[in-house]
Amino acid sequence: MGNEAAIRISMEETAPAYVYETIETADTFAARIEHVTAAGINQFAMVTIALFFRIVSKTSSSHTRTSMTYFLDSLxxxxxxxxxxxLLDTSLHFLLPGANLQGGGIVQSRLWDALLWRIHN
Known part of the structure; x- marks a missing residue:
């Protein structure tokens, strides 16, 4: 027998630190709000940022999706x-459990400033 050591490597999948969900309909969003309130959270703020794009051609829709993903990844x-x-079409929705109106306003300002900076740079 030699001086051999067995090395056991454990690879675990970890969830990304910051996740978001791309949804197709507002019904999914409403169901998620119901889920949050059913969990006993009775106060939350919601920030929605709706973006509008000029559609020039058929490829514009893929550019729009790419842009929305880029913006959301940075926000x-x-x-x-x-x-x-x-992410619902060209709207970004942030549901902030436990936040009040003032907290929602602070988050809205922070997100808007970051989005404007990202667009112009």
Whole structure:
């Protein structure tokens, strides 16, 4: 017998730190809000950012999706990991459990400033 050591490597899948869900209909969003309230959270703020794009050609829709994903990827880390974030068409929805109106306003300002900076740079 030699001086051999067995090395055991454990690979675990980890969830990304900041996640969001791409949804197809507002019904999915409503169901998620019901889920949050059913969990006993009776106060939350919601921030919605709707973007409008000029559609020039058929390829514009793929550019729009790419742009929305890019913007959301840069905005998602600016809210808490426990916040629920959705992408619905060209709207970004941030559900902030436990936040009040003032907290929602602060988050809205932060997201808007970051989005404007991202668009212009």
């Amino acid at each position: 998602r880390p600016l809210v808490r990991k426990t916040d629920v974030v959705f």
